[in-house]
Amino acid sequence: MLHWRSLVSALKLAEPPRRASMPVSKVYETSIDRLSILEPDGTFDESLGKGVIPDGDAVKLYEHIMLCRKFDEIAFKLQRSGRMGTYPENRGQEATSLGAAYALESKDWLVTCYRENAGLFWRGLPMEKILLHWMGDERGNQIDSELRVTPLAIPIGTQMLHAVGLAWAYKYQDSSSVSCTFFGDGATSEGDFHEAMNFAANLDIPTLFFCQNNGWAISVPTSIQCSADVLAQRAVAYGMKTIQVDGNDIFAVVKAVRDAAAYMRETSKPAFIEATTYRLGDHTTADDARRYRDAEEVEEWQGRDPVIRLRKYLEQRDLWNQSKQDEMEARAEKTVAEVVKNAEGIEPPVTEDMFDSMYASIPENLKTQRRTLRTSSLGQDPSQLPVRDTART
Known part of the structure; x- marks a missing residue:
């Protein structure tokens, strides 16, 4: 059984055909004024x-x-x-x-x-x-x-x-x-x-x-x-x-x-x-x-x-x-x-205005928040307002 080194040395590898070297050319050139x-x-x-x-x-x-x-x-x-x-x-x-x-x-x-x-x-x-x-x-x-x-x-x-x-x-x-x-x-x-x-x-x-x-x-x-x-x-x-x-x-x-x-x-x-x-x-x-x-x-x-x-x-x-x-x-x-x-x-901004500039049409959850704020601002005790359950199910 031939050792792999002997096998490699015995092979005559064909050299790739020679071809003329390709010239290097510019593909893009610019300057900035x-x-x-x-x-x-x-x-x-x-x-x-x-x-x-x-x-x-x-x-x-x-x-x-x-x-x-x-x-x-x-x-x-x-x-x-x-x-x-x-x-x-x-x-x-x-x-x-x-x-x-x-x-x-x-x-x-x-x-x-x-x-x-x-x-x-x-x-x-x-x-x-x-x-x-x-x-x-x-x-x-x-x-x-x-x-x-x-x-x-x-x-x-x-x-x-x-x-x-x-x-x-x-x-x-x-x-x-x-x-x-x-x-x-x-x-x-x-x-x-x-x-x-x-x-x-x-x-x-x-x-x-x-x-x-x-x-x-x-x-x-x-x-x-x-x-x-x-x-x-x-x-x-x-x-x-x-x-x-x-x-x-x-x-x-x-x-x-x-x-x-x-x-x-x-x-x-x-x-x-x-x-x-x-x-x-x-x-x-x-x-x-x-x-x-x-x-x-x-x-x-x-x-x-x-x-x-x-x-x-x-x-x-x-x-x-x-x-x-x-x-x-x-x-x-x-x-x-x-x-x-x-x-x-200028007069201070109305607190409710903060809901008006986020969306083109105010989503329902923000409408609810705004109503809650409005009620609270009118003097109702915030602790008596309904609390929405936000716990994940």
């Missing part, structure tokens, strides 16, 4: 920015940003004095949502998270609504549908699915409306982000995914959260038209959003914008960014502040001066003070 028009020192690229924002509108946008910053300042003080709950400052990021809201049409939907005050107020959302929301009053999220603005979305990334659904519905109605959803860099690591992107790309749904990359997902820097060179690369994987913009340059934001909207209306396809920006404050009033951010980093970004940048642009064109600045700041102070008075003076 970055758009910047207005530099931090006020230098303006006329070739790219001419006609993007008329002078009169530029003044209005600047006044609006300053009003929003005053709102931010006072909202922060309300929280610190115990008159409002947790609040996320918008300071430093105002040009992103404001530029988008300005560039889009009133028929388009703004689907936000929680750091887009400037865009929401430009669209017409009363400032009182934002204060009520952070005061814990659900009436802050009861918004006139004519504004085409959704309530604030606190869970990270969930609003992107809603934006795709809205745009899909309007596409079925043969409408030219598009949706624009805002989210931060941290949301690009959520499953909802990829589901929404995949759905919109595969079904050709005109949704603008607007990523406000402020460099930090609370305390996690983008460099740790994502290995890609730029977050816009993630959109390339879904075959989307994409661009990166200087998010503190309102001219670049307006042009990028306007171009994306025109593309979506023409093709019914989605688009992606990554706006690089920075939150100058903490993540929220429950956070202390000094524990994870260097003071030098914050100081560097303060030099890129969208407010300072736009003011330099206006001053260089003799459209703004210190006298106008003083007058505008006084108006902003008065306006926000009136808003706070209105929000704090």
Whole structure:
């Protein structure tokens, strides 16, 4: 009996036929453009920015940003004095949502998270609504549908699915409306982000995914959260038209959003914008960014502040001066003070109202609970009310 080693050595194995080596070829190659028009020192690229924002509108946008910053300042003080709950400052990021809201049409939907005050107020959302929301009053999220603005979305990334659904519905109605959803860099690591992107790309749904990359997902820097060179690369994987913009340059934001909207209306396809920006404050009033951010980093970004940048642009064109600045700041102070008075003076909500906003048609079990609450509220001893047996059988 042959040993297996001898048997193997005795076999003459046929070599596979040689074939010419196949050349390596590229199957896909792309690049991502970055758009910047207005530099931090006020230098303006006329070739790219001419006609993007008329002078009169530029003044209005600047006044609006300053009003929003005053709102931010006072909202922060309300929280610190115990008159409002947790609040996320918008300071430093105002040009992103404001530029988008300005560039889009009133028929388009703004689907936000929680750091887009400037865009929401430009669209017409009363400032009182934002204060009520952070005061814990659900009436802050009861918004006139004519504004085409959704309530604030606190869970990270969930609003992107809603934006795709809205745009899909309007596409079925043969409408030219598009949706624009805002989210931060941290949301690009959520499953909802990829589901929404995949759905919109595969079904050709005109949704603008607007990523406000402020460099930090609370305390996690983008460099740790994502290995890609730029977050816009993630959109390339879904075959989307994409661009990166200087998010503190309102001219670049307006042009990028306007171009994306025109593309979506023409093709019914989605688009992606990554706006690089920075939150100058903490993540929220429950956070202390000094524990994870260097003071030098914050100081560097303060030099890129969208407010300072736009003011330099206006001053260089003799459209703004210190006298106008003083007058505008006084108006902003008065306006926000009136808003706070209105929000704090509103009658407390009726307890029964908490049953009304969950379902389109209230189910029977909640109707029963509401009747029980109503009876109890009228003074009947709750201990005498019938108790439903909820034990499992």
